[in-house]
Amino acid sequence: MSSFSGLICNTNDYIDSHKGALEKLFTIDNFLYIYAIIIVLMIVVTEIRSWVFVKFSVHASRVLHNNMFQQIVNGKMKFFNTHQSGQILNRFSKDIGMIDEILPSLLMDAIQIFFSLFGVFLLISILDYWFTIAMVVLIVIFGCYVFVMLPVSQVTNELEGSTRGPVVSHLASSLQGLITIRAFNAQRVLTREFDKYQDRHSSIFYMNLTLHGAVRFWVDLTCTVYIAVVTFRFFLHQDFPVSYIGLVIMQSTVTTGMSSFFMKNFCDVANNMKSVERVLEYSENIAEEDTGTEKLREQWPSEGKVEFQSVSLRYSPEEPPVLKEISFTVQPREKIGIIGRTGAGKSSLLSVLFHLFPFDGKVVVDGVDTKTLPLSKVRSAISIVPQNPVLFSETLRKNLDPFGEYSDDAIWAALDDVELKDTIAALPAGLETMVTDGASNFSVGQKQLLCLVRAILRNSKIIVLDEATANVDLKSDELIQSTIRKRFKDCTILTIAHRLLTVMDADKILIMDAGKVIEFDHPYNLLKNANGFFYEYIHKGGKNMAEKLMNMAEKNYLQKAA
Numbered sequence: 001m002s003s004f005s006g007l008i009c010n011t012n013d014y015i016d017s018h019k020g021a022l023e024k025l026f027t028i029d030n031f032l033y034i035y036a037i038i039i040v041l042m043i044v045v046t047e048i049r050s051w052v053f054v055k056f057s058v059h060a061s062r063v064l065h066n067n068m069f070q071q072i073v074n075g076k077m078k079f080f081n082t083h084q085s086g087q088i089l090n091r092f093s094k095d096i097g098m099i100d101e102i103l104p105s106l107l108m109d110a111i112q113i114f115f116s117l118f119g120v121f122l123l124i125s126i127l128d129y130w131f132t133i134a135m136v137v138l139i140v141i142f143g144c145y146v147f148v149m150l151p152v153s154q155v156t157n158e159l160e161g162s163t164r165g166p167v168v169s170h171l172a173s174s175l176q177g178l179i180t181i182r183a184f185n186a187q188r189v190l191t192r193e194f195d196k197y198q199d200r201h202s203s204i205f206y207m208n209l210t211l212h213g214a215v216r217f218w219v220d221l222t223c224t225v226y227i228a229v230v231t232f233r234f235f236l237h238q239d240f241p242v243s244y245i246g247l248v249i250m251q252s253t254v255t256t257g258m259s260s261f262f263m264k265n266f267c268d269v270a271n272n273m274k275s276v277e278r279v280l281e282y283s284e285n286i287a288e289e290d291t292g293t294e295k296l297r298e299q300w301p302s303e304g305k306v307e308f309q310s311v312s313l314r315y316s317p318e319e320p321p322v323l324k325e326i327s328f329t330v331q332p333r334e335k336i337g338i339i340g341r342t343g344a345g346k347s348s349l350l351s352v353l354f355h356l357f358p359f360d361g362k363v364v365v366d367g368v369d370t371k372t373l374p375l376s377k378v379r380s381a382i383s384i385v386p387q388n389p390v391l392f393s394e395t396l397r398k399n400l401d402p403f404g405e406y407s408d409d410a411i412w413a414a415l416d417d418v419e420l421k422d423t424i425a426a427l428p429a430g431l432e433t434m435v436t437d438g439a440s441n442f443s444v445g446q447k448q449l450l451c452l453v454r455a456i457l458r459n460s461k462i463i464v465l466d467e468a469t470a471n472v473d474l475k476s477d478e479l480i481q482s483t484i485r486k487r488f489k490d491c492t493i494l495t496i497a498h499r500l501l502t503v504m505d506a507d508k509i510l511i512m513d514a515g516k517v518i519e520f521d522h523p524y525n526l527l528k529n530a531n532g533f534f535y536e537y538i539h540k541g542g543k544n545m546a547e548k549l550m551n552m553a554e555k556n557y558l559q560k561a562a
């Protein structure tokens with residue numbers, strides 16, 4: 001009791017001695033002026049700060065976003081072999097969302113709280129320098145918390161990101177293979193797998209939350225001890241005025257809440273900076289290196305001669321080569337059928353033609369080493385009808401003619417060539433029909449025919465068909481083959497085929513086995529070698545089929561010879 005009455009007496013003495021000065025400063029007019037100036041300054045500073053942050057964050061996120069997208073669409077094929085789709089989608093959704101929405105406000109709050117705390121500390125220190133020591137101790141303790149907590153929270157945050165990838169990948173592949181999953185009645189297996197990935201992600205997510213809760217507890221406890229120390233000092237030294245004590249204790253209490261918020265914000269900013277790091281990681285060194293610089297004046301390729309000179313390919317340095325010192329020459333306008341067992345390297349041969357992976361040796365087209373040309377030049381010179389036809393979620397017209405280069409008449413004529421004209425004309429929107437996600441409103445055979453329409457429109461000198469008729473019936477296969485013969489008679493054609501009938505009328509058959517070319521000649525000549533691979537391959541389908549194919553080859557050979 002005696003301590004409190006002492007305090008009150010001291011306060012009254014303090015107020016009496018400073019009364020004149022205080023009255024002078026706090027006249028009602030002065031107070032209103034100062035108040036108005038402070039309010040205006042606060043509004044101006046807040047507006048400028050928000051404007052700068054919004055401008056900065058929008059610009060930064062746009063640059064990062066564009067860079068990352070450009071790198072991904074031009075990415076090396078190897079990158080897609082080693083990175084899950086979920087991982088890539090995560091960068092575009094979670095990380096970009098973090099940079100766009102969360103990080104700027106976190107950063108703003110952190111800076112604001114830092115300056116507020118600094119102001120409070122400064123005020124308390126000016127009132128009594130002994131509090132500076134308590135504050136320095138407080139800051140050191142907070143520093144220790146950050147030192148211990150930050151690396152742990154960065155690891156848990158990283159783990160959270162890496163466990164979210166499989167959840168997204170699993171979901172994406174399940175949606176893609178929904179028909180197969182239902183056909184095998186495998187919904188339960190898939191659900192169990194999804195739960196496994198989800199549990200893994202949730203456990204890390206909760207670990208993160210718990211970690212933040214623990215840190216908040218320790219920060220609050222430290223701040224409570226700090227307030228107790230400050231209050232205790234007033235009991236030891238009772239000559240402070242009450243207003244002074246009230247101000248210090250109130251500011252110390254504010255410090256408690258703000259410090260805990262600042263710690264959380266600081267760690268969140270440091271952790272979420274990882275999103276920037278991850279986006280930056282995908283913003284460089286992913287795109288293919290385009291070293292070709294040679295500019296060709298004349299139309300290239302004009303003939304369509306293709307030479308493979310000692311071409312070797314390995315998908316990664318640790319793996320064995322899938323193409324081994326391959327050399328052969330395709331003459332202009334020749335039709336080549338490529339066959340071989342599964343995994344022999346047929347598709348890899350075509351990926352070399354398009355420079356999809358770095359390879360040793362040379363591919364020379366019409367006398368020009370394709371390694372000296374820009375990638376866009378090489379790729380635009382060759383048309384492909386791939387094994388897995390791809391249509392985009394756009395109008396049919398845009399899918400067939402993405403750059404708007406051809407007239408409607410040319411497109412309808414090309415559709416007529418593959419006998420799709422009536423089917424497309426029967427659609428209510430015709431060429432303006434929207435292709436649904438995954439092109440599910442077209443059958444696989446129709447998709448392949450639409451890819452063939454693209455090739456017809458481009459009218460390239462070299463055409464590549466990678467099992468283009470694998471998903472169509474025999475009649476459609478014959479139709480496509482006759483269209484190809486008619487429309488591409490002046491072109492060089494490389495056809496990978498599993499159906500021998502498809503390539504029996506080819507000028508030459510190239511047979512691949514374990515990454516090597518083992519036979520390369522006219523089918524009729526190959527059939528003369530009873531110990532050869534082709535002879536054996538043809539007789540696997542039964543005697544009747546073999547005879548039919550041999551007759552076809554002979555007829556074709558004699559026709560060409562004549």
Ligand SMILES: Nc1ncnc2c1ncn2[C@@H]1O[C@H](COP(=O)(O)OP(=O)(O)OP(=O)(O)O)[C@@H](O)[C@H]1O
Pocket residue numbers: 081315322340341342343344345346347348349
């Ligand atoms: N992107 C890739 N990354 C790593 N290895 C690959 C890749 N693509 C193919 N391979 C490997 O290269 C080898 C040749 O594959 P490729 O697809 O060229 O054979 P293919 O003769 O076309 O087979 P199929 O007739 O079954 O399509 C195989 O052992 C395959 O595992």
